[in-house]
Amino acid sequence: MKIQLSDHFSYRKLLKFTLPSIAMMIFTSIYSVVDGFFISNFAGKIPFAAINLIMPVLMILGTVGFMFGTGGTALVALTYGEGDRKKANEYFSLLVYSAEELGINLALLGFCFIRDIAGMLGAKGELLENCVIYGRVILIGLPFYVLQVMFQSFFVAAEKPHMGFIVTLISGVTNMVLDAVLVIGFPQEIKLVGAAVATATAQFAGGMIPLIYFLRKNSSILRLGKTKFEGKVLIKATSNGLSEFMTNISMSIVAILFNSQLMKYSGENGVAAYGVMMYVSMIFTAVFVGFSIGASPVISFHFGAKNTDELKNLIRKSIVIVGTFGIIMVIVAEIFAGGLAKIFVGYDEELYRLTLSGFRIFALSFGFMGFGILTSGLFTALNDGLTSALISFLRTLVFESGAVMLLPLIFGIHGIWYSVVVSEFLALVLGAVFLVINRKKYHY
Known part of the structure; x- marks a missing residue:
């Protein structure tokens, strides 16, 4: 049986x-x-470190997709909940066209300045060249990546x-594949190019397929069509x-700070170790982000x-689900850390030991992480972008940046x-405070 936004949710x-x-x-x-x-494993430690060094910059450019996707979804779902389907589709079309145009412009700017940016991050010699090579290929696929992450919400x-x-x-x-x-x-000297081509091609597929789907007649409640420019809607x-824009921007800035600190304390090994943690934590964080993306349009609809x-009912159940996920993730991460x-x-014993000891500490954050993501997504769904952005800004840029600059001086x-x-624990406390403060305002 098809589940609709208007349903009661157990x-x-x-x-x-x-x-x-x-x-x-x-x-x-x-x-x-x-x-x-x-x-x-196949290209080596320096190419791996180069990707982890330049990737936060590439993610900053791609955040417009998250901004238009989550923010636009909240607006479109709210409008649909109010009963105006025609206007909801016009808003949807305007947001998609605008985001894609912005994505193209950002890709062009990034392509021109990627070498200077990598140099500012501390990359030199072979590390710098690897950053530039990988970054420029990925930037070709950036406009499609913007579409891909935006359509995930829509x-x-x-x-x-x-x-x-x-x-x-x-x-x-x-x-x-x-x-x-x-x-x-590919030969050793161009393996990094092969990895970049693989990612850019995947982004092309991820952006183009849904674009074609929504441009054609389909069985969903949304379809791309004619629209007009409305600055107020944008x-x-x-x-x-x-908030999602700030979250992703802040995460990328924090990643740059992490890499800077790790270069100081442990060199390229530290950057590589942090890269492993980021790759693995993506899977755990994805559960929270995915749940927030899935629940937000339902919350927006019932709010509208x-x-x-x-x-x-939705907010109460979401908090319980996220809390349960967090406990399970900490247990799983600690068991399988090695x-x-x-x-x-595993090919480098020193790097392995550094990664393992760091990940056992890092994994404790999964117990708190979901609440910050959920509360930020909740206020986006309620069309309160300011509160959502404030939570995201404090959670990522202020708490994490402050902690990563201060705590290494002690530990x-x-x-x-x-x-x-x-920082994730502080975000949990912050989210709880905002939920209590706004309870009467939104009647939840």
């Missing part, structure tokens, strides 16, 4: 509806992990979350999605329809790993 129905989004985000993370596995609003998973599956398999063929098959959508009882580290860097390199745990 725990089972909420999990069933959000499962495709969770699976979509997990699979996206898995193919990124596979990317890292091939590069680390598929849920269109009541077709399974379609988002199918597109992600196709994109992921494309990346993994091409990684295996190009990274292993401002509303981007302000709604400001003024169904306060169902709104309370095996996960060995998969990536050395271990302080870098502890900084993630501390």
Whole structure:
């Protein structure tokens, strides 16, 4: 039986509806992990460190997709909940066209300045050249990556979350197969190019398939068509999605700070170790992000329809689900920490020990992480972009940046790993405070 946004949601129905989004985000993370596995094991430690050094910059450019996707989904779902389907589709079309144009312009700027940026991050010699080579190939696929992450949210609003998973599956398999063929098959000096081509091709597939789907007549509630420029709509959508924009920007800035600190305390080995943790943590974080993406349009719909009882029900159940996920993830991460580290860097004993000791500390953050992601996504769904952005800004840029600069002075390199745990705990407390403060305002 088809689940609709207007339904009453039990725990089972909420999990069933959000499962495709969770699976979509997990699979996206898995193919990124596979990317890292091939590069680390077949291209070597320096190319692997180069990717981890330049990737935060590439992610900053791609964040416009998250901003237009999450913010736009909240606005479109709210408009649909108010009963105006025609206007919802016009808003949807405007947001897609605008985001793609912005993505093209950002890709061109990045292509021109990638060498200067890599140099500013501390890359020199072979590390610098690897950053430039990988970055420029990935930037070719950036406009399609913007579409891909944006449509991940809109598929849920269109009541077709399974379609988002199918597109992600196709994109992921494309990346993994091409990684295996190009990274292993190419000569050593161009293995990094093969990895970049694999990722860019996957991004092309992930962006183009849903674009074609929504341009044609389809069975969803959304379709791309004629629209007109409305500055107020773009401002509303981007302000709604400001938290996700801030989250991704801040995460990338924090990653740059992490790499800077690690270069100081442990050199290229530290950057490589952090890269392993980021790849592995993507899978765990994806569960929280996927659940938030899946639940947000439902919350937006019932908020727009003024169904306060169902709104309370959704928020309460979401908190319980996220808390349960967090406990399970900490246990799983601690049990499999050694095996996960060995998969990536088992060829280097010193790097393996550094990665394992750091990951055991880092993994504790999964117990708190989901609450910060959920509360930020919740306020986006309620079309309160300012509160959502404030939570994201404090959680990532302020808490993590402050902790990663301060704690290493006390605990050395271990302080870098502890900084993630501390910042996520503070984000949990912050999210709880905002939920209490805004309870009467939104009637949940």
